[in-house]
Amino acid sequence: MAEKGSAGLVPVIVFGNIVILLCGLALFAETIWATTDPYYVYPVLGATGKDDVFAGGWIGIFCGFSFFLLGVYGVIASVKSSRTMFMVYLVLMMVVYIFECASCITSFTHRDYMINSNIVKWQMLSRFMDNSSSRSIEVTNFWKRIMLDKQCCGVDGPQDWVDYDSTFRHSYAEYEAPWPFWCCTRDNNFQILNKQACQVGLSPYLFTTGCFEHIGHAINSYTWGISWFGFAILMWTMLVMMATMYHYFTM
Template identity: 25%
Template sequence: MESCGMNVIKYILFIFNLIFAISGIGIIAAGACVLADVGDFTHFVEGRILAPPIILIIAGAIVFVIAFLGCYGAIKEHYNMLIAFAAALLIIFVIELAVGIAAAVFKNDFSMVMKDTLKESIKNYTEADRMAWDNVQKKLQCCGVDGPNDWSSSNGFTSSFPASCCAEDMQVICQQGSSKVYRDGCFEKLSMRVHKGATVLIGVGIGIAFVEIAGIILACCLATAVKRETDAK
């Protein structure tokens, strides 16, 4: 016969897993939003920046599947399934922790790497670079790496900027000294965009980490209670 305490833990764990399944969808949505936001600027952003949201999407999908494993194990009071559920949560927690540490370590040299990439792109300025700069300057309403002077004649350019540097129709010539030229540099705006995405990922990661720890504790408590009752029979 089930003890009252075991019954309470079982249904708490079941409800927890329903919430956990919903949070898995939330993780996928958060990762997809950040990936879509930063993914527009892949020409200037290293692959390592795109890795965390991709990993978060994968983790969200796994969380969603694992939540159903936990629900089934809780209702059926299946000891092995509960232990497998707790172990799976622990593995996801360790992966998220490793990704967080890697992101924190890379954050120190991220800014310099991206700035060097932007400067190198202006220096080479191939057709692919031109398309990438038009994209980033139009979307972020910025001009050059640190400002419009990056497109000056001293750097080998003509007296006009790329049309995407101006808040005008693309057919209008964007002249130096024009009041329509964007004054902000793209490096600062791109950095802000990436850091905003990182903040979202960190916030979601921390929130889910606490949920995972609670899930591990509940699953272990129920598994222990199930084993104790089974051994007593």
């Protein structure tokens, strides 16, 4: 009776492993997408030393491909009904499970640190236009690019450059440039439309929204792919492993 009862789990285990291998492929692709940094926000994370969102992504690449291979192996083990294969499957799956837990936790905890406009603002004010290190140059280039591409200025808005002291202010007096000229609207040839109007803060010629929304969106997108999708796979994998363990001990 025990063998008959456990034999009924074989189709469930096969289906569960098919889902795991498909999710593993999806996780593999998604974490590759995240680690290639399509939003180009790595300089912001790297300058604070909190770039472990990407470290979690690299672990996720390994785990995604491993889930795919173990899903295939689990299907074969279920079809052959081999106790040895089931034991190897459970041991390897537990190892990958632990690594994926580390990936999810690492990415999520470091995401919480970076979703803080004050930290990003301090970094911008202290490093923008600072050419003393390669890291600061990367941050400067990042802000130049995002302010032009996303048509935004500063973290919360152009007033950031007026209300706080900054490295930029040491290079330009407030009457000369209240904010960087990358905050000014430009024509198709990337020439400033009206420099004087931008200097006095006229909205058609000055980007009045902050850039933090775009930065936060990028970091959240990476975290969702690495942590939340990985967490969902872990929950499903736990159920499949429990069913496999029950089948193993009742064979």
